[in-house]
Amino acid sequence: MSVLVVIECANGEVKKSSLEAASYGSKVAAALGTSATAVAIGDVQANALASLGEQGITKVLLDNDSRLHDFVAAAYVKVISKAAESENSSVIVLSNSNIGAAIGSRLAVKLGASLATNVVALPQINGSSFTVRRGVFSGKALSDVELSSDKKIIAVKKNAVDIETTAGGTATVENFSADLADADFATAPKETIRQSGDILLTEADLVVSGGRGLKGPENWHLIEDLAKTLGAATACSKPVADVGWRPHHEHVGQTGITVSPNLYIAVGISGAIQHLAGVNSSKVIVVINKDPEAPFFKAADYGIVGDATEIVPKLIEAAKALDK
Amino acid sequence: MKILVCISNVPDTTTKITFSLDGKAFNTAGVQFVINPYDEYALTRAIELKEAQGGSVTVLNVGEADTEPNIRKALAIGADDAIRVNLKPTDAFLVSQQIAHYAQEGGYDLILMGRESIDYNGFQVHGMVGELLGIPTIAPAIKLDVNGSTATLEREIEGGKEIIEASLPLVVSAQQPMAEPRIPNMRGIMTARTKPLKVVEPVGQDAKTSVQNYELPPAKSGVKMIDAENAGDLIKLLRNEAKVL
The missing domain is CATH 3.40.50.1220 (TPP-binding domain)
Known part of the structure; x- marks a missing residue:
């Protein structure tokens, strides 16, 4: 059993929302008495990932297939589900981004997992009951939702949880490959248009x-x-x-x-x-x-x-x- | 081209949300229900595609009988027929299972829906349906065109957009500015009454989540007003008192 955190990267760096997901995942791992592993996809180098140890991640799996620099749901899902299998993960944590939602929803079906998106707080775990708090009615209300499957996927709302930083923490970074085929990239973007300069x-x-x-x-x-x-x-x-x-x-x-x-x-x-x-x-x-x-x-x-x-x-x- | 549009029945965007005293249920008394706004973008784009290229638009709703006025509204806007799966939509997987089953049965080229409902805010159903059917999902799309068996889409990503070409069949979730929603005209409202609305029974009961209770977010403690003459003081308060600068 372990907790797997999905790390999104852009321009060689881990996104802030993924640092939040890493902090969240480490705390869930501590509550379950296990460790938190991360799987990193996208445009990033190993040294930028080692510092995820500061958020409590012990190990990072990095698939540096350059075709993964653009987001392609089928390929990302394949990498993450393989990582979840090799790590025997019972909880997967991702950020509640466009990418996180696209992956989480497919993974939930593939793994037979319960999925909660837009999550704003750490889970309440009592024996076999596992409940998370999420935003509903477009920010007008909150709701506690029980996740009943053995496997659980949690998409954490941006800026809802703090980034915990323990100075000097280091994670080991291992190369990881899901042996992706061309067919996994069937919906790869032909072109990406980025807004220039502004803060996201x-x-x-x-x-x-x-x-x-x-x-x-x-x-x-x-x-x-x-x-x-x-x-x-x-x-x-x-x-x-x-x-x-x-x-x-x-x-x-x-x-x-x-x-x-x-x-x-x-x-x-x-x-x-x-x-x-x-x-x-x-x-x-x-x-x-x-x-x-x-x-x-x-x-x-x-x-x-x-x-x-x-x-x-x-x-x-x-x-x-x-x-x- | 056969298009399926999935619509959800949600409280109007102006609704003041309240719950029963025990926090178990949303108070629907006096609440006006509408077609989920994101689903309306999907519906309108589907009708535009049908008008330009021929084919049919079927709307599907997973809901109890009280959703029928909004299904009729979708027919009045221009859908050809409708399916209501007679089930209270309590869980995203449960809803996705229904959609995937009836989508498979109908053999649709394109399955459209909004990116999320404005009540549950799951943003899950599009991906679940795609995975259940073994076809790609493009979410959230801000533009959709179809040429033969190929769709060209613009997908919004954090900090930009992507242009994607994908083969049908395909699941697409819609977001602004995909299409400008339409108001039904009198002729649409009249013809909607006689368009077929088929009520079908649910398949499977495999909910994977259950809502335990609802709560309103804590209220703000009150606003501190700053005189317009000394507007610059605000910046000092934001740094020294609120500590956000």
């Missing part, structure tokens, strides 16, 4: 988001300037995406992206219930709105009543004055 919204600790209160796309630079000064990602409300000021992949809310950063600054967003659903697991929420009755203030930690075009420049100035 789904991975960001800080998010600055704008709504219709900005009046028009000509004022969007205020959002970008504040985000840049703070080192934050930018996002927008649904109306802003619907009228085309900003692309849909920046739309945060019930039918868009759900974020849970440490700090969410909403500028000129009234706080419709659908928008709140996408942001209400943020640790600290700041609302700037010229309408003192905007419903968003009820969900905020800090608020300023005023016009975005007057307030945001003051914030940028104050942020620049902070010593780093």
